[in-house]
């Protein structure tokens with residue numbers, strides 16, 4: 001496994017990050033770490049502070065970390081925003097919720113994608129968005145989506161829970177409007193895992209075999225969907241350790257995870273290299 005990807009996972013799940021709980025007045029250690037990493041990669045990076053309601057009456061603050069890669073070709077398409085929430089559940093007493101799969105896996109993948117796209121040909125501007133306060137109600141993504149001009153955006157790609165389990169299946173749920181981008185995806189080869197596409201949340205529910213989960217509202221893509229953007233959501237389906245203290249780095253099958261991250265990176269490179277009319 002790539003050393004950098006592994007190191008990022010280790011850092012995000014370390015006790016120092018204390019379960020990456022959202023709601024501090026200043027950017028927490030995880031936000032600062034991401035800011036630094038994007039900066040090191042040479043990306044223009046900013047915090048985006050927002051407030052959200054926590055509990056019945058009190059207000060709390062969250063901090064998205066927003067990194068940009070401009071289009072570097074003559075003709076440019078609309079922006080693609082790749083999102084992954086970095087927050088998790090924090091601590092309870094002496095117990096730390098490391099949130100390795102949920103969603104250190106997506107966050108470390110976001111950094112790997114940034115690294116990969118940095119030197120790629122980019123027909124689209126890319127925004128790498130590490131969102132905060134997803135666990136408390138998708139607040140970071142909702143805030144981001146509330147302040148964009150929809151006309152300037154082509155697509156949201158959301159990464160949440162990428163550490164494949166024994167089923168070795170990566171699910172991609174997408175809006176119907178995202179179909180042209182899915183066509184780019186299906187031209188790629190998935191190594192050592194199965195790729196399953198779901199063209200609706202209902203289809204996703206049937207594929208994963210989960211009655212309870214509303215996959216549309218389950219993660220940040222919902223905020224972009226509500227804002228009218230096409231979306232693609234990448235995830236491993238249902239994790240038996242979801243929101244438990246057992247969601248630790250020890251549970252991650254690194255080889256499978258690496259394959260998934262490589263696949264998503266390859267997809268992003270292919271997507272950005274695609275002449276503007278290739279998706280229409």
Ligand SMILES: [Zn+2]
Nearest residue numbers: 102103160161
């Ligand atoms: Zn999550």
